[in-house]
Amino acid sequence: MNKPYFLSENVVLRLLETPSVYHVKRDELYELNEEAFSFLETCRQAEGCTTDDKEFLDYCLSEGILTDIRQRPVKYTVRPSPVPSLRYLELLITDQCNLHCRHCYIGEPTRQELSLHEITSVLGEFEEMQGLRVLISGGEPLMHSESE
């Protein structure tokens, strides 16, 4: 019997315009056909997955999509994204900053910021929409009044 393989904890499956697997650490998106996507879904399960398709398996192993080491379960829901998909989000959480760059695009800070509730709500929506990557920015995000 073939030994089991597991979906790496560094990747997530996404149903974007095309079924995909996203490598979070490398910010790389791989588009898949339905068969490959279904196969990788089985690799999320605790018992792992096996295949006789050595070429595909070797590719997934070399790209860090699959591993032969049992992974910590990562909880997320795979559902179809809106079309067009929203993949990247830059969230400006405050206009406060401790620097005074001449080229600043913010202008004079007016002490505007998103509340913690607004931030968590937007992040939740982004996750629901199958988003890939969030950039938290400002101003200086660490000057947000609730950053401690």
Ligand code: SF4
């Ligand atoms: S917000 Fe950015 S560009 Fe503006 S002063 Fe701060 S670090 Fe400089």
